[in-house]
Amino acid sequence: GQSLEQPSEVTAVEGAIVQINCTYQTSGFYGLSWYQQHDGGAPTFLSYNALDGLEETGRFSSFLSRSDSYGYLLLQELQMKDSASYFCAVRGGETNTGFQKLVFGTGTRLLVSP
Amino acid sequence: NAGVTQTPKFRVLKTGQSMTLLCAQDMNHEYMYWYRQDPGMGLRLIHYSVGEGTTAKGEVPDGYNVSRLKKQNFLLGLESAAPSQTSVYFCASSYPDRAYEQYFGPGTRLTVT
Numbered sequence: 258g259q260s261l262e263q264p265s266e267v268t269a270v271e272g273a274i275v276q277i278n279c280t281y282q283t284s285g286f287y288g289l290s291w292y293q294q295h296d297g298g299a300p301t302f303l304s305y306n307a308l309d310g311l312e313e314t315g316r317f318s319s320f321l322s323r324s325d326s327y328g329y330l331l332l333q334e335l336q337m338k339d340s341a342s343y344f345c346a347v348r349g350g351e352t353n354t355g356f357q358k359l360v361f362g363t364g365t366r367l368l369v370s371p
Numbered sequence: 372n373a374g375v376t377q378t379p380k381f382r383v384l385k386t387g388q389s390m391t392l393l394c395a396q397d398m399n400h401e402y403m404y405w406y407r408q409d410p411g412m413g414l415r416l417i418h419y420s421v422g423e424g425t426t427a428k429g430e431v432p433d434g435y436n437v438s439r440l441k442k443q444n445f446l447l448g449l450e451s452a453a454p455s456q457t458s459v460y461f462c463a464s465s466y467p468d469r470a471y472e473q474y475f476g477p478g479t480r481l482t483v484t
Binding site: 265287290298299300301302305307357358360362363 | 414430
């Protein structure tokens with residue numbers, strides 16, 4: 258099976274930097290995705306790490322350490338519009354079919370204040 | 372491009388009633404998925420499809436059925452709704468080699484009384 262842990266809530270102020278951690282336990286690990294979801298909205302894809310290291314996309318970066326079963330999402334120059342829930346998701350394999358499903362964490366609610 | 376669309380957006384059912392949720396995508400994606408999202412539980416996979424005419428069970432398939440008669444459409448059926456199926460339902464789609472990058476529809480908020 259697969260399980261993920263991430264903090265339930267993080268608070269920060271505009272302009273700050275925040276890091277959202279994700280630890281996971283899984284078999285057949287292929288990679289770690291991050292999604293953003295605003296209240297009442299749909300999840301939207303942010304980033305994906307298949308290999309160890311840092312991936313940067315504008316103000317957002319994502320890091321993966323496969324040996325530690327750990328990753329994080331780093332948000333820089335926080336803006337009010339970044340207030341949302343952030344989900345990590347492990348991509349794992351089903352050995353009998355080869356289908357690689359995503360298993361989502363329970364989400365971290367980020368509150369950005371002025 | 373509309374991306375992924377879902378109908379209806381909201382629905383209230385009485386226990387025992389049936390309904391079908393429709394998902395459509397115009398991105399020519401092979402893979403399609405149905406998730407449910409409950410407070411504090413993230414997204415859980417109900418059923419998925421890797422191509423037209425094929426479907427498979429996800430983590431929480433009980434009480435649901437699906438069909439993928441056309442590549443662009445993925446239907447989720449509830450034959451006999453129960454209060455435990457009150458949830459927000461999301462459809463998603465992806466390319467097979469980019470299953471880590473899923474495109475989600477706006478969701479259907481279902482209440483079963």
